Every structure is written in structure tokens, then in C-alpha cells.
Amino acid sequence: xxxxxxxxxxxxxxxxxxxxxxxxxxxxxxxxxxxxxxxxxxxxxxxxxxxxxxxxxxxxxxxxxxxxxxxxxxxxxxxxxxxxxxxxxxxxxxxxxxxxxxxxxxxxxxxxxxxxxxxxxxxxxxxxxxxxxxxxxxxxxxxxxxxxxxxxxxxxxxxxxxxxxxxxxxxxxxxxxxxxxxxxxxxxxxxxxxxxxxxxxxxxxxxxxxxxxxxxxxxxxxxxxxxxxxxxxxxxxxxxxxxxxxxxxxxxxxxxxxxxxxxxxxxxxxxxxxxxxxxxxxxxxxxxxxxxxxxxxxxxxxxxxxxxxxxxxxxxxxxxxxxxxxxxxxxxxxxxxxxxxxxxxxxxxxxxxxxxxxxxxxxxxxxxxxxxxxxxxxxxxxxxxxxxxxxxxxxxxxxxxxxxxxxxxxxxxxxxxxxxxxxxxxxxxxxxxxxxxxxxxxxxxxxxxxxxxxxxxxxxxxxxxxxxxxxxxx
Numbered sequence: 057x058x059x060x061x062x063x064x065x066x067x068x069x070x071x072x073x074x075x076x077x078x079x080x081x082x083x084x085x086x087x088x089x090x091x092x093x094x095x096x097x098x099x100x101x102x103x104x105x106x107x108x109x110x111x112x113x114x115x116x117x118x119x120x121x122x123x124x125x126x127x128x129x130x131x132x133x134x135x136x137x138x139x140x141x142x143x144x145x146x147x148x149x150x151x152x153x154x155x156x157x158x159x160x161x162x163x164x165x166x167x168x169x170x171x172x173x174x175x176x177x178x179x180x181x182x183x184x185x186x187x188x189x190x191x192x193x194x195x196x197x198x199x200x201x202x203x204x205x206x207x208x209x210x211x212x213x214x215x216x217x218x219x220x221x222x223x224x225x226x227x228x229x230x231x232x233x234x235x236x237x238x239x240x241x242x243x244x245x246x247x248x249x250x251x252x253x254x255x256x257x258x259x260x261x262x263x264x265x266x267x268x269x270x271x272x273x274x275x276x277x278x279x280x281x282x283x284x285x286x287x288x289x290x291x292x293x294x295x296x297x298x299x300x301x302x303x304x305x306x307x308x309x310x311x312x313x314x315x316x317x318x319x320x321x322x323x324x325x326x327x328x329x330x331x332x333x334x335x336x337x338x339x340x341x342x343x344x345x346x347x348x349x350x351x352x353x354x355x356x357x358x359x360x361x362x363x364x365x366x367x368x369x370x371x372x373x374x375x376x377x378x379x380x381x382x383x384x385x386x387x388x389x390x391x392x393x394x395x396x397x398x399x400x401x402x403x404x405x406x407x408x409x410x411x412x413x414x415x416x417x418x419x420x421x422x423x424x425x426x427x428x429x430x431x432x433x434x435x436x437x438x439x440x441x442x443x444x445x446x447x448x449x450x451x452x453x454x455x456x457x458x459x460x461x462x463x464x465x466x467x468x469x470x471x472x473x474x475x476x477x478x479x480x481x482x483x484x485x486x487x488x489x490x491x492x493x494x495x496x497x498x499x500x501x502x503x504x505x506x507x508x509x510x511x512x513x514x515x516x517x518x519x520x521x522x523x524x525x526x527x528x529x530x
Contacts, residue, residue: 070294072165079202080170083120084209088170094121095213098129107136108325112245113252113314113351115278116210118203118307119390123332124257124346128207130328132214139446141251143177145210145222145244145312148203148255157190157225158237167205167221171212176369180244183521184222186240186480187240190233197225203255203307226310229338231287234309238316239415243523245317246458248353254314256307258345261300264333270296271329271345272305278349281324282355283315300342318351319416320358320393321458325350358457358528364390365453371421372399372451391421396456398487398527399427401441403448409435414476414485416458424453454487456525462522464499474527475502478509479520484509488527 077086085091098121116131117124131266150159162181166173198204204223211218212460228234244250258274259267270293286308293304304313318324327348333340336470357480360368397420400413408432428451432441441449459476462468468475471492476485486505496504506517 073163074166074168074173075161075164075198077168077170077205078200081199083118083202083206085121086170087384090172091140091209092213094125095209098125099133099210099214100129100492101126102133105130105133107134108327108350109136109352110248111135111139111251112248112322112353113254113284115165115256115307115311115314115347115349115351117257117346117348118206119257119332119344119346119449121206123335123344124330127328127346128210129331129347131350134327134348134350135214140251141215141219142247143180143220143222143244143251144218144290145224145241145250145252146204146207146255147224147226147252147307147313148201149226150197150201150225151203151306151308152200153194153227153486155192155194155197155198155225156230157192157228157233159194159225159227160184160191161198161223161225162193163195164198164223167208167223169205169208169212170448171209174208174212174218174501175220177222180220184224184240188236188394190228190336191224191240192202197227198223198269198414201225206459207253207255210349225237226313227283228309231312235310235316237313239417241313242317242416243459243461243521245475246321247461249461252314252351254307254310255432256305256311258305258347258482259331260302260344261342262298263300264340264343266301267331267343267345270298270304271331271347275326275347277331278311278315278347279324279326281315281318281322283312283318286315287312314351316417316521319395319458320390321354323352323354325352333348358390358393358395358455360390360455360528361530364388368421368424368453368455369451371455375428376432376446376449378429387421392417395420395423395458397423397427397452398425398456399431400452400454401431402450402452403445408445408449408471409438409441411435412454412456412487414456420455452529454489454529457526457528459523459525462524466504466518468498468502468522468524470496470498470501472526474526475505476523476525477502477512477517477520478523479504479516482510482512484511487529489529523524
């Protein structure tokens with residue numbers, strides 16, 4: 057019998073790819089009703105908890121619910137009621153495969169749990185893989201991994217309809233690769249529309265008393281928000297000779313990636329600590345530690361005082377003169393803040409050099425010193441600055457706030473925001489003050505940036521990633 061057109065059309069549609077719930081009945085209950093009751097009961101213990109604020113990320117344990125469920129529930133209870141996220145990035149370690157990078161599950165359409173399927177944001181997953189070779193897809197990293205799967209039932213009971221997830225397994229001790237991951241992820245992190253969940257347990261297998269000591273040290277390092285302090289603490293713990301301590305944090309690489317994205321706009325808040333000895337008091341000699349943290353966006357905006365602006369101008373000038381050396385003025389916390397900056401040089405009102413750095417990986421005072429010298433001597437549009445020109449040079453500094461992704465040009469405001477356009481390996485930007493120098497509409501601003509800066513053509517911005525940021529200009 058011949059198939060009808062409708063039958064042919066239906067048969068041509070591939071069935072969705074579902075990553076099965078491989079840990080149901082092991083780390084958590086397999087029966088949907090029993091699982092719902094278990095998770096709801098754990099969340100109910102923290103029902104009176106007040107959200108610490110605008111939560112950008114959580115650090116949550118991933119052991120069996122019997123042991124770590126209470127700490128996990130504390131973390132998920134920190135999410136603001138009614139907050140809707142566009143997507144949720146799940147970052148965790150590999151317990152089975154060494155990747156020397158990160159594996160993003162770009163092939164599954166859904167992750168299954170006994171409570172239903174959770175959709176995967178395959179488009180974003182593929183964007184990550186295309187953005188940097190440090191991201192790839194390796195099926196074996198996901199097939200039996202529990203650290204991300206165990207987060208899903210909590211999300212299903214806490215937020216209801218779970219937004220699409222981006223599952224990322226991180227397995228490399230190469231710090232430069234972790235920083236590259238953070239750089240790619242940061243625009244999504246800075247957007248208030250996304251939630252990041254980092255899955256990690258802490259100390260593995262010391263005695264109860266030793267676990268409390270080592271986990272307290274590690275917890276303080278996480279709470280500091282300082283990635284270098286965290287790494288130094290992990291290394292010191294490893295050298296301590298503590299009996300049976302296999303690791304201070306099994307998700308340390310995912311935590312480092314998260315901490316590389318933090319700046320002064322974020323605060324890490326500790327929520328709860330327990331270890332398995334608090335649950336099973338018959339075994340105090342071999343325990344695992346569990347922390348819950350929330351990363352919260354600070355309410356106050358980044359600002360600079362007039363004196364701090366003066367100091368940055370002084371640093372820029374001394375760097376150009378090559379007289380900075382060790383004669384660095386006293387630095388305030390704001391000047392030590394890691395953020396991007398552009399330095400523009402003008403001679404009698406005409407541009408004489410402009411170089412900037414977007415990455416929020418260097419203290420502001422160092423960024424300004426480096427960019428000032430680069431603007432003077434390395435801008436390919438101009439010959440290197442001559443010493444006799446210095447008396448005619450005016451220095452303008454633009455300190456950049458974190459980038460935020462926008463979905464439409466309607467969200468862009470001329471004169472207030474700079475625009476950053478990225479598509480594949482091409483990118484370009486216009487600072488906010490460019491709008492003060494021209495008489496362009498928003499579409500013309502985007503068109504010129506797309507064509508003249510990113511090399512994408514006049515309309516290339518229409519299907520590219522768009523980000524906005526503000527600048528403190530002085």
C-alpha cells in the first residue's frame with residue numbers, strides 16, 4: 057500500500073533524542089510520586105528562607121538525596137519566588153572520563169527524570185562548541201554522569217516548568233582553558249536572564265572532624281570570590297597530609313570556571329554546610345562534605361570617585377612615559393576591580409590612538425596602564441607616539457561595565473550603551489560615546505558596527521549575538 061503524503065511527512069520527522077534517567081533508583085527515588093514527596097519534603101525544611109537577592113548562580117552538591125538532599129534543598133530555596141529564567145547552564149565535573157576540556161551535550165533534545173523531560177537548549181550548546189575549541193561534545197562524558205542529572209528533580213519541583221538547560225561537563229586542570237571557558241560563558245552569566253548551577257561535593261573521605269576543618273577553609277575561599285585564593289586553598293589542602301583526603305572539591309574545575317566570571321558586581325553567600333557524618337552517625341571515619349552557596353548580583357553599580365579617576369589618568373600617563381615602574385599610587389578596591397577599559401588619545405581634538413580590552417580578567421589599574429601604552433605605540437592606524445607630542449595629548453579613559461546580552465535592538469539605547477556584536481569568530485564594538493559623534497539611528501549604529509568593526513556586512517548584526525555595556529568615561 058502506498059503511503060499518504062501525511063504518513064511520509066510524519067515518518068520523515070526524527071524522534072527526539074532523550075538522555076535517560078540513568079541515576080533514578082540510585083541517587084534518588086525512581087517512583088515519581090515518592091520522588092516528588094521526597095524533594096518537596098526537603099524544600100519544605102527551608103520554606104521560610106528569604107532569598108538572598110538576585111541569584112546568578114548556585115553551587116549545589118550532587119550526592120544521593122539521603123546524604124546531600126538537605127543542603128541541595130537549601131540552595132534551591134534561595135531562588136527568588138516567581139523568577140523566570142531563559143535558560144539554565146549546568147556545570148559539573150566528570151567522574152568517569154578525562155576530557156582535558158569541556159563536553160557540552162549538544163545532541164540530546166531532552167534529559168529524562170521520573171518527573172518528566174527537561175528540554176536541552178541545543179542551539180546555545182552548539183554556539184558554545186563553535187565559539188572555542190575548548191568546548192566539544194563527547195557522548196561518553198554524559199551517558200553515565202550523575203552530577204547534572206541529580207539537579208533536575210529539584211529544579212522541576214522548585215521552579216515548575218524548567219527552562220531549557222545547557223549541560224556542560226568540565227574536566228581539565230589547565231587554568232588557561234578554564235579561563236577561556238569563563239570568557240565564552242560570561243556574557244550569558246552577566247545577563248540577568250540566565251541561571252548557572254555548579255554541581256560539586258567538597259571533601260572526600262577524611263574523618264568527620266577533619267572534614268569540618270578542611271571544608272571550612274575551602275568554604276571561606278569560595279565565599280571570598282577570589283579564584284586565586286580558592287586555587288591556593290585547594291593546593292594547600294592537598295599538601296596538608298590530611299589522612300584519607302582524596303579531594304577538597306570534586307567540582308573544583310567547574311567552580312574555578314564560575315569564579316573566573318565573578319567581579320565586583322557579584323557576591324558569594326554561604327548558605328549551609330553538612331557532611332555525610334551528620335546524616336549517618338555510625339560512620340565518622342570516612343565522610344563527604346556538602347556546601348551550598350548562592351552567587352548574588354550586587355544592587356549598587358560600579359562607580360569611580362573623582363580621585364580614582366585622577367589616579368587612573370596618572371597611571372595612563374606614566375605608562376606612556378614609561379615612568380610607572382614601581383611608583384604606583386595607592387590603589388583603592390575599585391582600582392583593583394577586574395574590568396575592561398579603553399584608552400583613547402587625542403591630539404588637538406583629533407584621535408591619535410585608541411586601544412581597549414573587554415576581558416574582565418585583569419585589575420583595572422593594570423588594564424589602563426597596558427591599554428594606554430598600547431594606544432600610544434601599537435595602534436596600527438597611527439605611527440608610534442613621539443615623546444615631543446606628549447604635551448599636546450589628552451587622555452580619555454572608558455571603564456566598561458559587564459556585558460549583557462540582548463535579544464533585540466529594541467533593548468539598545470543610543471548614548472547610554474556600547475554595542476558588541478559577535479558571530480562565529482568575528483566580533484566588533486562601538487563605545488557608547490560613538491553615538492555622540494555621529495547622527496545615526498540605532499539601526500545605522502548597528503549596521504556600521506557590523507560592517508566596519510565586525511566585518512559581517514551591513515545587515516550581519518540581524519542574526520548575530522548582540523551585547524550591551526555601559527562606560528564610565530573621563
